[in-house]
Amino acid sequence: MCGRFTQNYTWEEVHAFLSVFGPPRNLQPHYNIAPTSTVDVIRLDKEGKRELVPMRWGLVPAWWKKSLKEVPATFNARAESVADKPMFRTAFKERRCIIPASGFFEWTGAKGAKQPHLFTAADGSPLLAFAGLWDRWKDPATGEWVLSCSVIVTGASAWMKAYHDRMPVLLEAKDFDGWLNGSLGPDVLKPAPEEALREWKVSSRLNRTGVGDDDPTIIKPVAGTA
DSSP states (O other), X not given: OOOOEEEOXXXXXXXXXXXXOSOOOOOOOEEEEOTTSEEEEEEEOTXXXXXXXXXXXXXXXXXXXXXXXGOOOOSEEETTTTTTOTTTHHHHHXXXXXXXXXXXXXXXXXXXXXXEEEEEETTOOSOEEEEEEEEEEEOTTTOOEEEEEEEEEEEOOTTGGGTOSEEEOBOOGGGHHHHHHTOSOGGGOOOXXXXXXXXXXXXXXXXXXXXXXXXXXXXXXOTTOO
């Protein structure tokens, strides 16, 4: 799964990596993003250009009739069922997105003493590209429109299995267009190559949601790690 990640990059970096259309803007870094937070998402606009849009992390399908608080955990969509599961299948066909990330977290160790690990691009790139879905929902109570998204996860690579049995789908640059325009099928939703990621241990402060969201020191390697 992917239950926490970080977005800390400049407009210049995300523009260069994902060819985002639009005027430059100041992007606020976030180092401990949890589900239901607002995140940066790349989708196609009406003219087919890539735009960066803020969305709720936790997809709410357009047909949802209950309240926002009653939405189940939809921050991840499993690659094996995303094309068929009612919560995600329409978005998979019609509303795909890329969620830029600087890294993501997983935990090892016993309950009560969980050690967080940060995973980033092995080549030092400031960005990874999560395969995602988005949707647009109107809150029946308030009449407000809510844009929301989900990160697609797949089985872990052999290297990643030491930390978790699932991982986010990382898109390669050659697949960006095909993913966003819907021409690529589920076969692209596979584990990243063994050499794609690097890892280090970070502060256990990260274990609490809402802690260190805007503190860059929370992702620094802890003593004794590379």
